[in-house]
Amino acid sequence: MAIPADDEQVTAFWRDLGLPGLIDVHTHFMPERVLAKVWAYFDAAGPMVGRTWPIAYRQQEDERVATLRALGVRAFTSMLYPHKPGMAAWLNSWAADFASRTPDCLHTATFFPEPEAAEYVRAAVDGGARIFKSHLQVGDYDPNDAQLDPVWGLLADTGIPVVTHCGSGPVPGKHTGPEPIARLLSRHPRLRLIVAHMGMPEYTDFLDLAVNHPGVLLDTTMAFTDFSEQRAPFPKDQSRDERPRLIDLGDRILLGSDFPNIPYNYAHALEALARLDLGDDWLRAVCHDNAERLLAIR
Template sequence: MAVYESNIDVSAISALDMHVHIELDEQGHKPMPEVFYEASAKYFKSEDRTPSIDKIADTYRELGMAAVVFTLDARTQFEGHLPNSIDDVVAGAARHNDVLLPFGSVDPRNGKAAIEEAQRQATELGVRGFKFHPSVQGFDPSDRQYYPLWEALQEIGLPMLSHTGQNGMGAGLPGGAGLKLRYSNPLLLDDVAADFPNLPIIMAHPSVPWQDEANSIATHKSNIYIDLSGWSPKYFPESLVRQSNNVLKHKVLFGTDFPLIPPTKWLAAFDDLPIKDEVRPLILKDNAVKLLGLGQGGDAA
């Protein structure tokens, strides 16, 4: 069993992508039913929807960047369709620990088993955070029944990354394939941030149509961050761009949603945004390095 230890040389990378999906494990298994891949590939116009973790590592190594990688456990919502092996994700990240950091994932609807699995992933595998998607996993993060899990994550001391806003998953399908957008309202995470102030929470994506709410939450609570994945920067809400330049300059994190959006394409559009020169390195690398506790030599400072 592989145990992850980071060997990322922070001084040698130009950026750290906080949001990269591993959609295919070493057994050829995907964490969601095929219909979701077909719909999201059409929505994002992505060419290669399921690259291997080795190909992802090569992509970021060639670009002189690092990336947080993860899969998603939504077995309850998908009626027993099992997730990718978290152990495989960690093993792949361990093979490429100069450029990849693994996040774990558990199904919150699994109750006590989810807590035990989160503890295992942290202590035995060495994951560096946890990924959630309330709409895909079918849960309201502010519901008190999930508070024991958030308390456990706070005790573990690793950040959680949670989808917010519009969903590419299920987009264009009848009923959105049953996925409910309201679970991705960032105000639901505001409850969690208030009640678990020592739990770092990354709100994934510009939170359209709730961007003003997301800006307010990130400004109000020191344990809330925003990653910029899932949207080309040319489509970012103006309020997000404006506040990223000032009150949120230490709270905003570079992210692509690769393989849905290639990093080169995202960065080319980011170059055209009116972001201050002194803020760009904060967004692209420095904020993430601090949040993840990465030292100049590689592992936790």
């Protein structure tokens, strides 16, 4: 299995593993004016970014879709998230339309703690949403807000997974870290919760949660890359090596990239996974098979 050094080698990477392509559960598509504001925030190295962060794939929407397809990403998401009340229902409407015209994009939805949340989340579920996004850092909300109880209950009942940015990277938020999620899981233990970024930088704590809660999964978004290792290295030295637990949880780790909002090429995310040296079976599961099973992708 060749380790890809640039995007031209991505196809060889998954073909050498015997895969039909990649499944990426953490890619961003959103209304253009919203994305423009997100990019402006990254360009300014805003407080929630905390460092210089160039956008590697600053392309028009159709070009971004074409890029993922050229890389062999056979299914991806439109992770989008509100930062204030009154946004989520509109974002969900946009995401439903995007999924309808982009068949390889999994219908994605989101929510915010507000009185209308239960109603528009139910509408999104009834409309075919297959995955949700919850961003505790940007949204600056407690996942245990009472207004979200019916939302979490519905998602637990339906088994629809929620990708949740709950770790304290790149900078901590008021409600990030493992403790709010532990409380949430104590009340909704059947949730299928995908911890974004492997819970960076609280890797060990979120691995503990996954061990204790069968419905908890983790995505690899930006983890293990040179960019993230500079400030939030994954524990893999003599004092503490968590790589064995990556193997033990190998059926609950999913490929995520943060495309297009990454400061390196897509191939580097795969290179970072390959150099963990956890074996081809692990890579096959993480880069494709786990998500195929979880999301019933055909």
